Amino acid sequence: MGQPDDIIAGMDLWHCALPVTGRRDHGIGSVGGSVEVIVLRLTTEGGVEGWGEASPWVVFTGSPEASFAALNRYIRPFVIGRRVSDHTAIMADAARAVVHCTEAKAALDTALWDLAGKFAGKPVWALLGGSDPKPIPLSCSIASPDFAADKALLVRLRDEGGRIVKLKTGFKGHAFDMERLDYIRSQHPEMRIRVDYNQGLTRDDALAQVPEVARLLPDFIEQPVAASDWQTMADLRFRIDVPLLADESFFGPEDMDRAIREGICDGVSVKIMKTGGLGRAQQVARLAAQAGLAAYGGDMFETGLAHLAGAHMIAATPEIGLGCEFYQARYFLAEDLLASPFPCDNGHVTVSNSPGLGLVPDMDKVHRFVMKTAGG
Ligand SMILES: [Mg+2]
Numbered sequence: 001m002g003q004p005d006d007i008i009a010g011m012d013l014w015h016c017a018l019p020v021t022g023r024r025d026h027g028i029g030s031v032g033g034s035v036e037v038i039v040l041r042l043t044t045e046g047g048v049e050g051w052g053e054a055s056p057w058v059v060f061t062g063s064p065e066a067s068f069a070a071l072n073r074y075i076r077p078f079v080i081g082r083r084v085s086d087h088t089a090i091m092a093d094a095a096r097a098v099v100h101c102t103e104a105k106a107a108l109d110t111a112l113w114d115l116a117g118k119f120a121g122k123p124v125w126a127l128l129g130g131s132d133p134k135p136i137p138l139s140c141s142i143a144s145p146d147f148a149a150d151k152a153l154l155v156r157l158r159d160e161g162g163r164i165v166k167l168k169t170g171f172k173g174h175a176f177d178m179e180r181l182d183y184i185r186s187q188h189p190e191m192r193i194r195v196d197y198n199q200g201l202t203r204d205d206a207l208a209q210v211p212e213v214a215r216l217l218p219d220f221i222e223q224p225v226a227a228s229d230w231q232t233m234a235d236l237r238f239r240i241d242v243p244l245l246a247d248e249s250f251f252g253p254e255d256m257d258r259a260i261r262e263g264i265c266d267g268v269s270v271k272i273m274k275t276g277g278l279g280r281a282q283q284v285a286r287l288a289a290q291a292g293l294a295a296y297g298g299d300m301f302e303t304g305l306a307h308l309a310g311a312h313m314i315a316a317t318p319e320i321g322l323g324c325e326f327y328q329a330r331y332f333l334a335e336d337l338l339a340s341p342f343p344c345d346n347g348h349v350t351v352s353n354s355p356g357l358g359l360v361p362d363m364d365k366v367h368r369f370v371m372k373t374a375g376g
Helices: 064-078 084-097 102-120 147-159 174-187 203-214 230-237 253-262 278-290 304-315 363-369
Strands: 008-019 024-026 029-031 034-044 049-054 139-142 164-168 192-196 244-246 267-270 294-297 370-374
Touching: 008 064, 008 363, 024 164, 034 064, 034 102, 034 304, 049 064, 049 102, 049 304, 064 084, 064 102, 064 370, 084 102, 102 278, 102 304, 139 147, 147 174, 164 174, 174 192, 174 203, 203 230, 230 244, 230 253, 253 278, 267 278, 278 294, 278 304, 294 304, 363 370
Parallel strands: 139 164, 164 192, 244 267, 267 294
Antiparallel strands: 008 034, 008 370, 024 029, 034 049
């Protein structure tokens, strides 16, 4: 049921580049200098604003230019003049309007949930079916090619209550991976350790190296080989005694179904930037749980705005039991975009009871970091 002023009258986009504090290497590529995101604002005739973010990574999900064009050119006609209460129909039209571009669809879905929450006076997590959300354990990635920098980060994390790290492996040789894994285990016994190759290994290298890493008993090992190499994922599961997780190998509920049938993993990384929306992320988590698979809430290179969307989704999805990775706002960006700090304390992320997402971007920062904009 619509309300008199819930007609969407404006859709503004900002393509922003946010400076980061260092370089991070991964099996499929590096990130340094800055990360680029698309900030989306929907404005109703009554002046209520809803916010969303598309956070693509060019080697994984797509480009910021594609997200910008998807929203500005192909999705805009299905948004302007529609009611906030047409949320489901708008998302169905967006899905038909442009293929892929899941980050753009996640931004649109987020902004529509933010508006719906503001109209209903409820937080997004409540609209998504959550009740009594608990603090979400935070995992921070260790991914610098300069391990001295990560040693300092480990100390900071420990001092700030962090108890989970994910070691990014497969970008600088097996010896470097083993050395860092040994170091963290011996020097930071308080930390639980996860390992993520981001597709960094060939099949042969994976079959040789992953079992050796598994003997050090990390909590899980993620995506050692190419996204498309489902056969090696399925084979590796039987050669290691720790859970094997899939990330790049699947995006939405459709390929989650197939991943379960083909037995490629023991757990999954659920990301709204891969699924193209919060409800679809919940669907992935539920499919995984029904098949007995574990799940954590992952992210791309995001600001606190996209982190908020993911946090509300996880807060409403008990099937995601392995915490979240929303660390960039606090531990990677030189400055976050949000007007108030992303709620992350003592190693946990929390969501508030405020209507919608609960926080908004700082427009001075949006304007300072913008490269390209579009409105109307
Ligand atoms: Mg991953």
